[in-house]
Amino acid sequence: MAIKVLHHGLATTVQDLGRPGYFHLGIPVGGAMDRFAMRAANLLVGNDEGAAGLEAVFIGPKLEFTEDALVAVTGADMPAKVDGVPQPGWTAFKVKSGQTLTFDFLKSGARICIAVSGGIDVPEALGSRSTYPIGALGGYKGRPLAAGDVLPVGKGSLASEGKTVDEDLRRKPDMPAELRVLPGLYWHRVTEESQENFFADEWKVANEADRMGYRFKGGRTLDFVDREQPFGAGSDPSNIVDSCYPYGSIQVPGGTEPIILHRDAVSGGGYFMVGTVISADMDLIGQLQPHTPTRFVKVTMEAALAAREERRAGLARLREALT
């Protein structure tokens, strides 16, 4: 069983739930930006949650199947079509041998997850099939897909055709989007007034938004607390002695445009960070389009843990519904 790539879309990569354990060497966890959507897509077609699927951003790929398979498309609202016939999202549908899967224009969200029964069967690299393009590691030859590629697919079952995820289990960003943030790290480097402004202002997703990081524009520039820069940090007040960067951490080079590091994060560097997006809201970031108005919402650790628990409960309901 294989899938022929007739068109790659914009940037389509093989992703699973990532390769933890190598961030100390600069190799990020990677994996689907929207983990919940990838888990759901896999469960819909009868795969393990951690099987490899495809992640496509803004524009879907065009794929030809060489054998019958079950497919599910989750995440963003970008309707799938089989030989031109529309298919429902968040639902397992059949694609027969010789048929072609295409996609309509994106309606909302940013990224779709495409799961195929049996999973995309590229070799594992450091325990994962996720693509890390900068390191030419994992996925299909370490890079995004291109027309002419032939993707191997594992052995799957067609048993779960028609299975669907209830509307109330699907999660989409609000408008404006709200991302909950735990202040910390180098939060003390900006003035109290700037701390207030950061959470009061409306930001917009900038064009530079990808798997490594999401940049935001439009809020007021942050002012720094005066200090003599520590040795080795560099002369700009936004510089620190190069440290690790947490996933979800928000750095603000020069105090102007916040950047949230995501699944393909650089592991460290010399810019101060104001805090970190809580784990419960990481999936949402991957569904934000450029220009989406966004508010950062200040939360406590307690609230972060409660939100995490809520996501866990949502995932438990998904598993119960689909297995």
Add this chain to the structure above:
Amino acid sequence: MTIRYTFGGDEHLFVECNEEMSLEAFFTSLSMAKGVRESGIKGVTEICPANASFQIKFNPDIIHPDDILKEVKAIEGAAARAEPILKTRIVEIPVFYNDPWTHETLMRFRERHQDPAGTDLDYAARINDYGSVEDFVGAHSGSPWFVSMVGFVAGLPFMYQMVERKRQIQVPKYLRPRTDTPKLTVGHGGCFGCIYSVRGAGGYQMFGITPMPIFDPTQTTSYLRDFMVFFRPGDIVKFKPIDRDAYDQAVEDVEKGRFAPPIREVNFDLGEFQKDMDGTNARLEGMLHGH
């Protein structure tokens, strides 16, 4: 030094051993990171040491953030008493300074630089009070460098120059980061040297290029067959200036699987180093050349 603890969201504990870079701060961070690893605190999933800080990733479903903070703080005392001695290795890395590839790149991004009229080498030599680029290269390759962090992108070493602070080379980063840097560029930003393991964005000044791969996801390079990343924190690096012919020869040797960087096991004692930097460096270099 006062250690500062702060959370990076609900999954990371960030520990800053010192705001300022120093080898003492590096050793505190390294021994604390080691202490955390050895104590086997439940729920810890990853430990990432950095120059003067480190980060722990944990699963808050397994351990409450307050509890991990308590357990890590308990290690602080023992780590502070740990002897700053390291069994490590020294490696000699050939560098073709002022090469045509970084030169082409730095000219392409000249408008993002502090000194659009010159090159990165001219600029670094001038602001560090060297009379010529040759003198600057002499200083850059004249003493060893200590790998105090691996990261940013896959396998990239941050290197701290092993000389008194007043002799350390310091340069600002580009005014705006470049979108391109040749693979294996030898760069410098703040007080840190680096080798870009892969091609990509970067903000460090560019001084030259090495023919020696330090990251190989295919694991076909002879000395990267066991693992795809060459560097680990604590490695000591000595640069050796080479010319175009030697560079081309080394590239060919890498391709044919014949390239083998000189590597020797060494002991590094921070106390001994601080007492006599030049003497320690001479001993380390002597080991490299088989004395």
